[in-house]
Amino acid sequence: MQRTPEELSDELRHLVRQLQAAGRNDLLLRAITVPVLEELRIEAARGRLSHLEITADYRFLLTDYGKEVDLDPVHKAVYLLFLRHEEGIEFKRLADYRSELLYLYKETANRMDYAKIVETVDRLTDPTDNAINEKCSRIKRAFLSLMDEYSASYYVISSHTRRHIEGTASAVWFERLKSVSLPRHLVSGLPNRL
Secondary structure: OOOOHHHHHHHHHHHHHHHHHOOOHHHHHHHHOHHHHHHHHHHHHHOOOOOEEEOOOOOEEEOOOOEEEOOOHHHHHHHHHHHHOOOOEEHHHHHHHHHHHHHHHHHHOOOOOHHHHHHHHHHHOOOOOOHHHHHHHHHHHHHHOOOOHHHHHHHOEEEEEEEEEEOOOOEEEEEEEEEEOOOHHHEEOOOOOO
């Protein structure tokens, strides 16, 4: 007779307690393995994610934590761009999103010199310039200052690779996309107009 997942979970809980009582966390870790432990830590973080509210004046509030994410207007614009494109964007194709990024930066930096905004967006969308990586690093630091790395992994702009197979010759190519993995039901106030 096949046991249900719930029954297996109960049995596992019992075995974990026995190993811990025997002082054998080493065997427990060997049985679970480090990759599974990492997955469990990420799953535990998912249950503690805060709602992200974007206010009309572009403040980023983690409402469940009672905290505000401290970002400059350019970082807010970059973050909003990636939040708006849940499917992800390749850095080398950022020029395709130039007008959207320009709009978002103008909105978040409402009193800044327009020429400076254009210059910054040109740098961000230039695939030979490292500016976009610098901005993403700063965004990551802002979230890490407010939460643990596992929770932050849902809020930061991070990489994932999409594999494609084309044609009868089975040509394989990869898209190296950057995205924010925060479930969108946890985001409110995201501007959807341009």
